[in-house]
Amino acid sequence: MKEKFLEVLRTTKQNVFVLAAEKGEEKHAMTVSSVFSVSLEPMSMMVSVNQQAGIHDVLQVNDKFSLNLLASNQIEIAEICSGSEEGQVRFEHDDWETEEIPYLKNAQSNLFCSCKKIIPLYSHSLVIGEVDKIFHSGNMNPLIYQDGKYVS
Numbered sequence: 001m002k003e004k005f006l007e008v009l010r011t012t013k014q015n016v017f018v019l020a021a022e023k024g025e026e027k028h029a030m031t032v033s034s035v036f037s038v039s040l041e042p043m044s045m046m047v048s049v050n051q052q053a054g055i056h057d058v059l060q061v062n063d064k065f066s067l068n069l070l071a072s073n074q075i076e077i078a079e080i081c082s083g084s085e086e087g088q089v090r091f092e093h094d095d096w097e098t099e100e101i102p103y104l105k106n107a108q109s110n111l112f113c114s115c116k117k118i119i120p121l122y123s124h125s126l127v128i129g130e131v132d133k134i135f136h137s138g139n140m141n142p143l144i145y146q147d148g149k150y151v152s
């Protein structure tokens, strides 16, 4: 049944985000698609993060993170942030702005969040944040992932 479950999930079209956060000098970023808007009042988002992921222990309640909704021409950064090299090397790309909370300048949109709750569940943690600030390009051409590949 697990194979069928994966088969069903592979049929879905998923938006692709990069989640970014830092703790002291330590910066982390990872590609995520299990991202949902939770509520409008307050504006809040949830992302499901594998407990084995490098960014997992960097995320702390009351700290900040960014959710960067990728544009269709950002496959390269999606691949970097889900590739085998982790940690600081993922930030060796011109799209990053890292002065405060790291974010991707050329993303379709950036949602800057304050982490409110982290709920460990199974292999993952559900990370919930309230949206403090938004940059939106006004474009409507997000990167889409389906059947194990990026599609346009």
Ligand SMILES: Cc1cc2nc3c(=O)[nH]c(=O)nc-3n(C[C@H](O)[C@H](O)[C@H](O)COP(=O)(O)O)c2cc1C
Pocket: 016, 029, 030, 031, 032, 033, 034, 035, 048, 049, 050, 052, 053, 054, 055, 081, 082, 083, 084, 085, 086, 087, 145
């Ligand atoms: C399109 C796509 C979506 C992904 N979505 C998630 C996700 O929502 N949550 C998650 O924990 N990992 C997700 N991953 C896997 C992580 O990006 C990947 O395992 C990453 O390398 C983890 O970071 P680390 O190497 O620093 O541990 C996704 C990967 C891809 C390619």
